[in-house]
Amino acid sequence: MKLLKIFLIIFFIFNFTQLNSVENNNELINKISKNIRCLICQGQSVYDSQSDFALSMKLVIEKKLNEGLKEKEIYEYLIDQYGQWITYDPEFNQKTLILWTLPILLFIIGGAIIFRKLIVLK
Amino acid sequence: MKNKILLFTIVLFFIFCFVILFKGLNNSNIYVPKTISEKTLVNFNSKDLFSEIEISSDQIFVGNEFYILNIWSSWCSPCRDEHPQLMQLSKNSSVKLIGLNYKDNPKNAKKFIDILGNPYSMIIIDENGTISIELGAYGVPETYIINKDKKIIKKFIGPLSEESIEEINLILK
Numbered sequence: 001m002k003l004l005k006i007f008l009i010i011f012f013i014f015n016f017t018q019l020n021s022v023e024n025n026n027e028l029i030n031k032i033s034k035n036i037r038c039l040i041c042q043g044q045s046v047y048d049s050q051s052d053f054a055l056s057m058k059l060v061i062e063k064k065l066n067e068g069l070k071e072k073e074i075y076e077y078l079i080d081q082y083g084q085w086i087t088y089d090p091e092f093n094q095k096t097l098i099l100w101t102l103p104i105l106l107f108i109i110g111g112a113i114i115f116r117k118l119i120v121l122k
Numbered sequence: 123m124k125n126k127i128l129l130f131t132i133v134l135f136f137i138f139c140f141v142i143l144f145k146g147l148n149n150s151n152i153y154v155p156k157t158i159s160e161k162t163l164v165n166f167n168s169k170d171l172f173s174e175i176e177i178s179s180d181q182i183f184v185g186n187e188f189y190i191l192n193i194w195s196s197w198c199s200p201c202r203d204e205h206p207q208l209m210q211l212s213k214n215s216s217v218k219l220i221g222l223n224y225k226d227n228p229k230n231a232k233k234f235i236d237i238l239g240n241p242y243s244m245i246i247i248d249e250n251g252t253i254s255i256e257l258g259a260y261g262v263p264e265t266y267i268i269n270k271d272k273k274i275i276k277k278f279i280g281p282l283s284e285e286s287i288e289e290i291n292l293i294l295k
Contacts, residue, residue: 039260052225053260056251063252081258 025065032061032074035088045088163272164256168246171223171231179272182244186218188294189268192242193254195224196234198262204281205238211287212241217294221245224254224262267293 030047036057038049046054046061064074078086090096166179183189192208194201212219221242223231228247235245248254257266258277265278267290276293278286 052251053255056225056255059250059252060255081256082260 025062028065028071029058029061032071033058035075036061036078037086037088039082039086161258161274163268163274166253166256168222168248168253171221171228171245171247177246182220182246183268183272186216187270188217190217190219190290191222191257191266191268192219193222193224193248193257193259193262193264195226195262196230197226198224200281201263202234202238204263204283205241207282207284207287208241209239211282211290214291214294218243222253222257223247225249225251 033047033054034045036046038044038046038051038054038057040051040053041049044054046057048054061074064077069077075087079091084090084095090099092100163179163183167176168179169176190211208219211217219242221244223245225248231245231247254260254262254264258274261279263281265282265286266274267276269275276290282290
């Protein structure tokens with residue numbers, strides 16, 4: 001009887017961890033597909049879109065995860081296939097230099113102007 | 123004097139914004155992936171449409187100088203439009219034409235081929251669209267020219283036109 005109990009406990013723990021991993025996988029698919037742009041319904045993410053492209057894309061993401069690819073590797077794979085535009089989070093490189101630095105520059109310049117005005121007021 | 127400089131800078135800034143936005147009006151807001159890409163073909167497994175025998179890409183792309191891979195579907199009307207062009211291409215014996223049937227009902231696909239003719243030496247099926255995504259496609263129809271090293275040397279997005287056929291013939295020469 002004790003043995004049966006132990007067996008049952010082990011069985012349930014094993015099952016739950018498996019369930020958990022499936023859930024984690026689904027969460028990761030959703031997370032990645034929210035960050036991937038649908039090329040058919042441009043402006044929508046793959047997660048939101050119901051186009052054939054988006055549905056197949058979700059399957060490819062799942063397949064790549066099952067093959068053991070990490071989240072970052074999947075993004076790299078898709079960028080290699082479709083270009084930087086496919087993600088909503090463009091990486092920092094020569095082409096995206098202005099995109100990433102301009103807001104910071106504007107923030108610094110704006111801050112400097114406000115700072116100077118404050119000093120003048122004092 | 124200081125006010126004048128400020129006014130001038132503001133006006134210049136607005137003119138700059140206006141020119142940029144005005145130029146942007148004429149740009150297409152639809153993104154199309156790069157059409158020229160020398161990428162090695164991914165390995166995939168598929169089924170033959172007629173015999174339903176499993177086949178791998180290694181078995182398909184073997185023994186020819188060039189291959190044309192055409193992604194098509196019976197429900198796609200531009201595929202119907204480009205079919206005469208494909209029939210014309212199929213007369214060129216130096217190239218092997220492979221059809222990748224995208225997310226289609228096999229019955230409809232066979233009917234489509236029966237009515238319009240079969241330009242392909244082989245038709246493989248992409249049941250859930252994943253092969254097409256792994257090839258870098260995003261819709262139907264799309265046509266790839268693949269060389270003997272299994273490199274995609276040219277991509278045509280959308281239906282093939284007369285000009286595309288001329289371009290393909292130039293590459294095949």
